[in-house]
Amino acid sequence: MELIETPLKDCWLIKNTIIGDERGYFLESFNHRKFSNLTGWEGQFVQDNQSASGYGVVRGLHFQRGEFAQAKLVRVLLGKVLDVAVDLRSDSPSYGMSFSVELDESNEYQLFVPRGFAHGFSVLTEKAVFFYKCDNYYNKASESGIHPFDPTLNIQWKIDPATAILSAKDKEAQSWQQYLAEL
Template sequence: MTIELTPLQGLVLLTPAIFKDDRGYFFESFNQNKFNTLTGTSINFVQDNQSYSVKGALRGLHFQRGEHAQAKLVRVLKGEVLDVAVDIRPGSPTYGQHFKQILSESNHLQMFIPRGFAHGFSVLSDEAVFFYKCDNFYNKASEGGLHYADPALAIDWGMPHDQLIVSEKDAVLPYLANIEG
């Protein structure tokens, strides 16, 4: 497994070593010791989540507040998504900046998103199965989010906004200027 740093401190891309032969391929998708060594963290993941979405679905931008904040390790099992993380750490030199990366079943990339980031993705393929590990349990009272079309973020989701399928809940999320830490 190799690591690639991004412009946002702590947010990294991980590429597994893939072993291919006539039967297909094999790779180790997660190893706690290797992950902690590569990222310089001591993360203990406690919850795995999986979602299925159709083309144009946009999920996000979501985060958990306070003691329920979550770090996530995300990847795509089927299809292709544009994955986006926004730095919302107060005092961060990259506050309000985002990083995006295509994650797919063919590139096998994983993105590690530390606590203090909002996260979301749009589905670029006909369908996608998205998988993520979290280092803290979900807590409904601590959930928060950012509006996907916030002009201050200027995120290009990989398709026109009129083709995005957004939940009612996500469509009314606040802009960055209005979120509470």
């Protein structure tokens, strides 16, 4: 397991060690002791989630507020996505900044997204299966989001906004300016 720093404070890209031979491969996708030693993060993951989506789907930018905020460790089991994290922590040196990385079934990278971030992804292949661990349980009353195509954030999703497939909730999500006005 190798830790790669991103421009966002406390948000890390993790490169897994893959052991392969004629039978296929093996990798340890998570080891709390190794992860904690590399990152200093002492949290515990309590919930695993998985989604399957087709090309052009954009999910996000999602986050949970207050005591229900979640840290996530995300990876792709099948296909390819552009994964995006936005730092929402007003006291952070990377506040308001975003980071994106392609995650796919062959590079076996994972992205650690700490609490206080918005997160989303776009599907770049015919199908993608996305998997993530959370350190807090989902709470519907605390969920929120920022519109993924907000012009202020200017995230390049590698999907044409005119043909992107968004949920009704994401289509109606607040703008970055509306989010700032709520603070």
